[in-house]
Amino acid sequence: MLVLDNVTKAFKTGTFGGGTLPAVRGASFEIRPGEVTALIGESGSGKSTLGKMILRLTPVTSGTITFEGTDIATLKGKQLREYYRHVQGVFQDPFSSYNPVYRADRVFATIRHSYFPGVSADEWRERVDKVLESVGLNPVDVRNKFTHQLSGGQLQRILIARALLLDIKILVADEIISMIDASTRVDVLNLLSNLKTRGLGVLFVTHDLSLGNYISERTIILRRGVVVEMGATQKVFDNPQHEYTRMLLTAVPQLHKKWEGELGAEAEVMGAASQDQDRGRPGRYSKSSLHPLAGMRGRKGRRAHAVATEREFAAGLLRTDTYLRTHEEVPPLIAIEEDHFVAIPTGAR
Amino acid sequence: MGLTVDHLQVCYRTLRGDVKAVDDVTFSIEDGEIMGLAGESGCGKSTLGNSLVRMDVRMRQLGGHVELDGKELPISDAKAMHDFRFKEVSIVPQYAMSALNPTRRVGRMVAEVLKSRGFDYKSALPELERRVKLVGLDADILKRYPIELSGGMKQRVVMIISTLLNPSLLIADEITSALDVSTQRAVGEMLLEFRDRNFVKTTMVITHDLSILAQVADTILIMYAGKLAEKAKGDVVINNPLHPYTQLLISSLPEVGIRHDEHTLVGIPGRPPPLLNPPAGCRFRDRCPFAFDRCTDEPPFVEVKPGHSVACWLHGDGVLPSGGV
């Protein structure tokens, strides 16, 4: 439905606009109806820029974004308004998304003005009430209130309701729950997941792997503006191929698993790989050679092991980043298995 | 020894009245312990942490008593606290890494801080360099400007500066929130490292992110609406929480491996009560699925099992609602 083809975004930098900063390079993927696609990346990965490009809030430098066959860069005026009838976005900071001068439900009035001029006041009120209920809000609680009187969760839901009024086909959700209280986050997430039963395609932009894993059917992993791995969520999480993806999965802090858990094998592989690179000598290196104390038991051993692993992470990240920085062409995506693609080279041996 | 907080009450003065951000809080942290203070926004955890080091101009202590290493900590007396700050108590405040002066090299900044406490930079330099190397940074970071450093590096620098004089109490306020996953781990390990090497005696880690606490904290203290809800060892709070709020909170956190289609998580309906005029009785009553008539009285924060304290009538004194076990 929405297809990105080799999309690149470069910002001009430098005193006289001479330099360029590539925020996104050669991104190609699809957002399909009835699916949640998770776009996972850390800070500086370009994920928000991708969201903004899809929403036409910032222009594409090269490549095309096609919605139902039409290149969105060509849309102007009325056509652009029609595009927004089908594609909407919700942003990260609920308090910044509302104009503080007005009441919160003005967001409905603005789209009524643009998209539903002929609808009578009573019918409009009915429609708004109905859509508010469908996102789990009681209309009485949110009508006529100012932004500071409502909670982050309520504000985000109102924005989703606003998008639903327009009968959209694609929703871009850019880190929409990171600023909501932890106890209510999951409700908004569930709401997002339910949208796919209505046939919507949702692009869920986040840095949090566990959230992506929770609601998405497909996952795209982004590093420094380049897609390094993508595919069906189960496959990407169960069988990560790219060095960066594996690092993400091992480093993410989890409630029921300590950090040191699975590091041994990973550290060994990456440690061996880097040693090979550095010294040009083949051979295996045992765990203990990573750090003098690494083989020891107890606290000291655990710490030394962790220090060694952290250095391996840093080295691995450096490898990926250096490759991405020094190579002009974006590494191509190869299919590892069905519906699972990895950028080659993957970094890991 | 360690930190003892006794019936502490701290409020914020606002136009509409006093907001009781910390309402009668009692707990203690041992030497060598890392305690995590968790809760959602507006529960008062930041206020609690900040009040132990530096009271904002809007904050006021209404009552209570704080002791560090057996001595009283005069938290409401700004002048008296000046001697304690940095040497006995130290804080890594929220947004610290964004607050580094961009026009100063890192080394110069450290020198200024040391000078303000009466220490000489040159004599502290060898130890400083040792610590910088310890956390995985290069010694030449002292010659760089903050803008040249990444987020993780800045956070580590800030932590080194805060702990340079080996404080007895370190308060770390949301130190991992703005960081990438890989540097979160580095910073978390740094906290453990500092404790193991005795750079810091007691650490209080304030965060909303329970998964970080699961990694670094020995004990976890959960706060809700200005009051303490539960305190126990880290894995006990995560795996066998007693307070309904903790139980519901933990069960609402997505983790890698849980998928919506297989297991739909549920959040806690409603919102925390306003701290301006908090309701009588248990603050969690309106949102608690187990609330019964006893809950109109405020439950005391008592130790119901060794090392495990809760403020809940379900576990308070063994009296359960009729029909319960």
Place this chain on the structure above:
Amino acid sequence: MTVLGMDEVAAEAGEPVVDVGAGSGKPRRFEFLYFAVRNKKLLFGLSVVLLFVLFAVFGPLFVRHPMLNYYIPFRPPSKSFWFGTNYFGQDVFSEFVYGLRESLLVGLLGGCGATVIGMTFGFISGYMGGLIDEALNVLCNIFLTMPVLVLLILVAGFLHHTSGLIEGILIACTTWTWSMRAIRAQTFSLVSRDFVGLARLSGEKSRQIIMREIAPNMSSYLLLVFILSFGGAILTAASLDYLGLGPSNGMSLGIMMQQASDWNSLQLHLWWWFVPPGAAITCIVGGLYLANVGLDEVFNPKLREL
């Protein structure tokens, strides 16, 4: 942006970083009013200015001697001539009253004009960015470096007589640069806010976005800009009048001072001729700036003391 942002926003709004809870229905305007009536600087500055405005409005009712009549010169202030008479024997009080009116009107015209031009260019420049921004910046720089004095001398040379209206227009056309820069900077910071993005996603046109989304958020700032422009225009007008480039007919405070200085009132100890206009200009402009500082405190929660 991170989770921390929410606390930041709350802190920015003047609330402590604690949830005070829902149900507080009063919008920000009442909050401003509350602080406004308690801010000493604002009240004092405004009262001073108001005093002079009332004086200008009702002054003519008290004028006993028409301005253009000649009486006994060099008379110090007395019961019949409240501000005395000047070198030519004209009543200084009536000169003062009419001069004050003229100065205030020219200042108002110049200030309003500068603010309107600055707003227009500032909003367009800040919102559109790109080439339009560059072009307007170049225009701004031209006007910044243009010598106003030379321009006025040229204009004075071409026109047979200049009036307060022309002076006001000229001041507006040459002093808008400062306000344009200030408004442009504020607009930049607002354009990147999410609600502007949302307005674009709602199909709002650019003009609507500027008028309805951006300007209302800057209303306090625009008020401050206007007050400063007003004060600045009065001062500019007085300076121009003093140099003889003012209205060729009519009276203003600056013209009074010009005449006083030309006819050696200092050496002749005719203090009542130049002290009233000088004091009036100082008090009005000073009062406006003081009120500005006070208003800044009212609007910016971080500057307030509780």
